[in-house]
Amino acid sequence: MGVLDHSSHSQGGCKSSMTSTSVEASGKTVDEAVEKALENLEEARENVEVEVLDEQPEEARVRVTLRDTYARKARQVVADLLLKMGILAQVYIRKADDPVMIDIGGENLGLLIGWRGETLRAFQTVVNLILNEGRSDRRRLVVDVEHYRNRREETVKEMALRLAERVRRTGERLVMDPMQAYERRIVHITLEKEPGVKTESHGEEPHRRVAILPDGVSATRTAVDRPPPASQPLTRQGAAYGDRGAYGDRGGYGDRPRYGDRPRFGDRPRFGEQRQPDPPGQPDSPGQPDSLGQPAEGAEPEGPEPQG
Secondary structure, eight states, X not given: OOEEOGGGOOOTTEEEOTTSSEEEEEESSHHHHHXXXXXXXXXXXXXXXXXXXXXXXXOEEEEEEEOXXXXXXXXXXXXHHHHHHTOOEEEEEEEOSSSEEEEEEOSSOHHHHOGGGHHHHHHHHHHHHHHHTTOSSOOOEEEEETTHHHHHHXXXXXXXXXXXXXXXXHOOOEEOOOOXXXXXXXXXXXXXXXXXEEEEEESOTTSXXXXXXXXXXXXXXXXXXXXXXXXXXXXXXXXXXXXXXXXXXXXXXXXXOOGGGSOOGGGSOOTTOOOOOOOTTOOOOTTSOXXXXXXOTTOOOOSOOOOO
């Protein structure tokens, strides 16, 4: 597996030079020839030098050479890292000015993106550290994979609008999961002009989160600055769902006497058996025979009446 760097490929009416940083291309006009060369190099016009080799009424030939730019170096660093990681991908420059944007294309690149882009952010950090080492003028580089960042931005916008509608409906504040700075900024910008709600950020990195509140409600910092449980998607009123305590902490069946601690059915006298007499001073209810078959106190004796 390896990285395909399109700066050294030939295509159509183009051919690569020995240095692999320039190509020659031909077309009906100079502009058409330059466009073919740029397509082959996958570079923007501002990143190359153009030399017209021949210009005839029906054909023009040019040599397009890459400038030794920061963007060019960035693409090479990304390509080298992917090669060492064993990832087959195409690397090209999407944007050459600040911030420089490097896009990675290919199949099965989900592993490089990671959960919510965490792996991609870590990869981008490594590339920035390599590029800015020893530089006094630090520049920012953004690495993207198959336009993942655009898709993630749309997801964050949709989620923010959905939660804002819930806040308007219920009047309760909602606290979102911890997000990266650029994602929090998306939420703030998306809801900036939404009626009836406002947004505030609380906490410290990497657990900084956005709270969505009804207008006129002040956000409390209770439980907002704490790192949330890993499984906690949202919090209400600033308190995490997990802060209510586990089921066993709230009491329940486990606090009642177990079945074995109650009088068992077998402790009662079986049919036809007599149980021990009650302790003195604890007769059975009036009018009922006691357990020994004797008439209870105050009860009429059973049997035939005596003859008069």
